[in-house]
Amino acid sequence: MPRTRSLTALATALVTTCVLATACTGPSGSAAADDPKADVTLNFWHGWSAPGEVAAIEENIARFQAAHPNIKVKVTGNMTDDKINQALRAGGDKAPDVVSSFTTDSVGKFCNSGAFTDLGPFLAKSGIDATKVFPRTLLDYTRFDGNQCTLPLLHDAYGLVYNKDAFREAGITEPPGTWSRFVEVARQLTKPSGDSYERVGIMPTFHGYETTPMRLAAQWSPTYFTPDGRANLAGDPAFARMLSAQKDLVDKLGGYGRLERFRATFGDEWSAEHPFHQGKVAMQIDGEWRPGMAQEAGVTFEIGTAPLPVPDDQAADYGKGYLSGTVVGMARGSKKQNAAWELVKYMTTDTDAVVAFANAIHNVPSTLAALDSPKLQVTPEFKTFLDIARHPRSSTTPAQADGGTYQLTFTDFAYAVEKGEVTDIAAGLARTDRQIDADIAKAK
Template sequence: MRRESFRRATAAAVAGVLAAALGACGGSDGGDDDKVEVVFSYLWAGAEAEALEEIIADFNASQDEIEVRGVSNPDFQKQLTSMSGAQGSFDISDHFGNGVGAWASKGILAPLDDFIEADGLDTDDFVPAAMSQMMYEGQTYSMPIALHAQLLMYNKKLYAEAGIDGPPETTEEWAEQIAKLTKRDADGTITQLGYANAEINTSFTTLGVMFGGAWDDQSGRPTPADPGNVAGLKFYTENIPGTYGVAEVRDFTSGFGEYASAQNPFYVDKVATIIDGEWQSVFIDQYAPNLDWGVAPLPYPAAQPELAGTTQVTTSTLFIPRNAKHPEEAWEFMKYLLSEDAMVRFTLALGNLPARISLLDDPRYDTLPQFSTWLDALRSPNAQSLASTPWSAEYTSDLGQAFDDIAQQRTSPAEGLADVADKASSYAP
């Protein structure tokens, strides 16, 4: 069935004849013989999957040519296995933006540019930092359905106890606040930390961009030793392990409860500030509804006010595998998911940010506590994302090891990131 069958009655009639012939030959995908079955293999599970299934049901009810069957399959390896064969087991799926380049370079993703052009999809309405991850060698291989932005979250109760009026504007102010918000008992044991990483890889890459660093150049080649990256990680080591001791910080953080639980250290007053994403608006309402918290733009170095509004953007994306049985129909469903109404419903259910600029003022997001600060962050010209390249996974792994060594002060930020730069020079072009 061709894409034009959704617009022209003559093509629809031809497609109907072909579908009937295939059905007579045992070629039906099952279900309603008058519909083409599109398999949507998605990574979400639990409540998120339930919300997605409602949207799938609405799409199926909205037209009579396609029947989407959702399959919750949170396993990247199974995705890759399916996409490596001559004919895949699904027609559309989701991934994360930093993986687009790696998968596109393997030839397992279908380019979307012809679909985008034919339907006049306005890609300018999508946040630029997100769209930059959708491209590989000048072609579009994925589209963003939801975004995530890193901002500074702070515990208002701990701020009040420390006599601090509000969140910092500059990194210098933040360093002073971290000192006031960190507590130790008589024997030096840490009982409260002014700042702790919610997740070290994302927190450290965000610290780098906060100080004007870039983890990739314009061509996508890794630039881990950028001076701004070094300065960001130096800020952490000087203000946390360098001040309070590696062993002491490790002992304190080893007692942290599960991230997605009521025992999250930020929820139970063990940590005063964190860098984290918009989903916390939903998490806090679920796990710590009585927490008095706030969220603010990331601080910037006082000498670099042009960095105000910096944030790191990550993306949840939709793609069509090159070996999909029904790519045209999969695109019709992808368009539906990317439509304004479906995108709002989907991101609200997950507590994520919309990928469309036109939705940043949508009043439906007012139901999520303090969500507007994250929405506003996407408007900033300093919103940026890591490059999506064939070597993204290798680079991420090397950075992860270096970040751990730096946090444990087994190496300095300059030495650790220089070592990653040496490794990155051998990544395949």
């Protein structure tokens, strides 16, 4: 299962992330002078909470301990970034040595603040060339300003999950590859019912679970920042084009108010009451976990998967998508960093460990070797997301010193656009750029 968060939860995590390295961690000194072969106990904190996920991470740790009998690992789960940051500030023996976080948007702050150690020297010491181990996009979201303060631990690829039975009923023979065809299919699959719906082809509003501005913008291949680090939302036409296309889709499916009233009837994203499971939506923007969750919920229709559509003038790039994932870092204040590195290295670069964990929690592997491993369990539905993960034009949102605050600012503006509160998108994006630049300058 992925680790998506509500904007409120993300904002809380960003606010509590440390700004000054000394405030977070205390002196690092000779923290990497420990003997990794000595008997030691590491504190490892992670965010998984579902029983199957917790069991999977504990099995992974057990395999590590069998290979490193001198290193014991005390595992603490269901830890948010808020709790992690508080513990890092407090320090002491109970603070984590190794941390797994679902908040890739916080990587810029983790690196900029010094909360996590730069893993570059550890990679070099182990003779590991990260560019030959991890896909490029994953390296992009695990480092900031030359600081590789985290490494990828599995990842998520976003695409289209759809109801094949509904497609056949409507005479649609294949998933839409371009945006114009996507709009046609969404309208064709929508079944109005009075002032509401029996079913929508897609829930296009940005409050609709995984349908975020960032996920859609990735299909336009945008550039968020200029080479000198300035916000580029007004400068790159991709953002205005995406927002205009999404607003047009909202209008063609009945308008913001009507769609939002229908969305209010939806169940929890992680429950059997998800609207895709119940047939209330025919197409869902989602990740590799959704087909399995739908099958576990007992859906009676056939499920298909495909990449998200691309703008008509980028048809050659069909197959790309937005990538995100889980990251692992080492606390800068830890006095057991060499031992901690052994754990991080194992979890993130050992092919069998990565594949076993990916199989257990149905996420996309995070190394090039694991993606091609014959041990990886691949269904036709899952293969779609593996292909998205491998696509050279797949992308992510860049790390920044303010963490994901700039994404929250962009999202707030996108909400206003889809509601019809903004008519001059270009001027609004310029104002958004100014706010983003001010927030980043403050964070630095």
